[in-house]
Amino acid sequence: MSRIGKQPVTIPAKVQVDIKGNEVSVKGPKGQLTMVAHPEMHIKTEDGILHVERPSDARRHRELHGLTRALIANMVTGVTTGYRKTLVVEGVGYRAEMQGKNLMMYLGYSHPVEVIPPDGITFAIEERGRLVYIDGIDRQLVGQIAANVRNLRPPEPYKGKGVRYDDETIRRKAGKAGKGK
Numbered sequence: 001m002s003r004i005g006k007q008p009v010t011i012p013a014k015v016q017v018d019i020k021g022n023e024v025s026v027k028g029p030k031g032q033l034t035m036v037a038h039p040e041m042h043i044k045t046e047d048g049i050l051h052v053e054r055p056s057d058a059r060r061h062r063e064l065h066g067l068t069r070a071l072i073a074n075m076v077t078g079v080t081t082g083y084r085k086t087l088v089v090e091g092v093g094y095r096a097e098m099q100g101k102n103l104m105m106y107l108g109y110s111h112p113v114e115v116i117p118p119d120g121i122t123f124a125i126e127e128r129g130r131l132v133y134i135d136g137i138d139r140q141l142v143g144q145i146a147a148n149v150r151n152l153r154p155p156e157p158y159k160g161k162g163v164r165y166d167d168e169t170i171r172r173k174a175g176k177a178g179k180g181k
Contacts, residue, residue: 005065009050009073012080017050019043024072028079031120031137035075041068050076078137085146087132091161094153095129103132107153107163115152121145131166 011017015028024043025034037043041064042053052069054061077083089096089105097104103115103123117123120141124133132149136142146165155162157173164170 003066005052005054005062005069007069009052009069009076011045011048011050011076013048015076015080017045017076019045024075026072026075026079028076030079030082033075033079033138035071037068037071038064041065043068043072074139078139082135082137083139083142085134085142086166087134087146087149087163088166089130089132089163090155091153091159094161094163096125096132097129098123098125103149105149105152105163108161113152115145115149117145132163 012028015026018025018027022037022039022041022043023034024037025032040055040061042055044051044053050072052065052072054065089107091108093106094108095106097106099114101117101122103117103125105113105115106129107113115123118141120138121134121136124135125131126133134142134146134149136145150163150165153162155164155168155170157171158175160170160172
């Protein structure tokens with residue numbers, strides 16, 4: 001049996017979970033998320049605990065079992081505490097600024113790059129434009145927006161300039177060796 005799929009999802013007191021057929025809606029203090037689960041997965045709640053069951057031990061059902069449970073657990077965590085990704089902007093003249101709720105990135109191009117947040121995403125900046133925080137309740141959306149911002153100027157291995165995740169380490173390379181005699 002799936003190790004992740006068989007684990008129950010504990011529903012906190014301030015979170016409501018509504019299951020209508022294969023549509024799961026989670027509402028909490030930070031907002032509301034909705035997901036359409038695969039029709040073959042059976043989702044039920046009892047006494048504040050949510051269980052996901054699968055119809056058989058077929059490979060496809062085992063895969064969907066863990067996936068469905070993980071997606072629902074991420075929704076419950078998102079509406080209670082939310083998710084945050086931290087990006088570090090490194091390089092001479094590289095910085096980030098807030099312009100209203102939009103993010104302006106100065107990354108060595110001839111023009112600043114403006115990032116407009118989609119619904120449910122907020123940006124915050126700290127340390128004179130060196131740290132960018134991306135907050136939201138949808139884990140997938142927070143990760144995708146962080147990846148999009150990072151791809152504006154990925155870190156390069158020689159000087160380490162660019163935008164990187166806070167917990168990411170960049171493998172540095174040696175520059176030119178120089179001309180020997």
